[in-house]
Amino acid sequence: MPSARQHTYRTELVWTGNLGTGTDTYRSYRRTHEVTVPGAPVIAGSADPHFRGDADRWNPEQMLLASLSQCHLLSYLHVCAVNGVVVTGYTDRAEGTMGETPDGGGHFTEAVLRPAVEVASPDMAEKALALHARAHDLCFIANSVNFPVRHEATVSVSGE
Template sequence: MPSPKLHAYEAQVVWTGNLGAGTSTYRAYERSADLAAGAAPVIPGSSDPAFRGDPGRWNPEQLLLASIAQCHMLWYLHLCAIGGVTVTAYADRATATMTETPDGGGHFTEAVLHPAVEVAAPEMRQKALALHGEAHGLCFIANSVNFPIRHDPSVTVSPAS
């Protein structure tokens, strides 16, 4: 059996929320940060607005959910491409639930992906639905979290067919 391929990742998080007094009090600072990785555009980050975050910036919970949804999409499109299913459109409205614990911590309890897929021909519809299960099993992010991820996909046929 060949050795597993290792992939290393690096990201930088720079806090930008010092309003002059640092963290001298709970309300003395913003939760804003810049997230960067290589040549990718900087992502403005913050905490969830429930925790004094900026609603105009991405929070870690949204980023985790977006990572799950994007990983699923990328595996799904790959499987469709090699499996003879021509996808002409894909959009997902992913949702997740996090439970806050009495000590102020918390954890995700579930994520649900709602991928809406459009395929090129009617005969591709059933296979397109089935490939979501295989994509889930291959998704690096889904395989790395400890909460359930459900799928509620829909598949339509392109009007051009």
Template sequence: MASNHRYEVTVTWTGNRGGGTSDYRSYDRDHEVTAGDKPALPGSSDPAFRGDAARWNPEELLVASLSQCHMLWYLHLCAADGIVVTDYRDVASGTMAQTPDGGGRFTEVTLRPEVSVAEPGMAERAAALHTRANELCFIARSVNFPVHHEPTIR
């Protein structure tokens, strides 16, 4: 069943201190990401690039998107296979290499899901489903760098 899904967000820059972008240090990187009636997501650039550490940066959001997508596929696969997940937590990390021209790219992301299952007999099957979740994850299939998995099953 092939179909297309469209996603629309609005990104609004809120960092004009009055002088616009008259020079590199004259403006904030603050912005808001909105979609429909959902609460606004406060964004900025990474603090290494003059951003506000209290706001989400695009790099964190990319890592979060990979983690969320993997978790949602994983939970679906577990439910379909009769594996009862009682807790799920992922401490994910990503590595971005900056290039001499100031650009950069992600070189890898590692997901570290900590999963609790209802019965010890479910643990082996639960661990195996991480591979399939990665194969199905829309976001993981869309990136050009490896997404590694280091799951722990309890």
């Protein structure tokens, strides 16, 4: 059944790593690139340093993990707001695991989100913890990947 609403997203990527000879050899170019969308800051990207990339730029694996973390946050804030849970703070220290395959490819095997949530009062803590499951069910990005996305959430109360 088709979706009632459809959203289209566009980005532009420009490779900036031509050192003068293009991809003449595997070591003759940088993996640097820039990702843009109208009206937003440029994202400076590269490959993971393990794959000849630059450590001072975002790599695709980090961006995928950041997307999962952001999407969960946004879904979670929504479900808390509509369920009477007042969130006053939220941090996440997410971690993803990717395995390489013998042919040079690879894939993520899991992501673990570790949201540390702060709520306004003690009577909200249990519900705040439980709402992570609903947020996961609603997260567009988590619903789009083919590996498990787990949550190890904690909840504390503001001022305690």
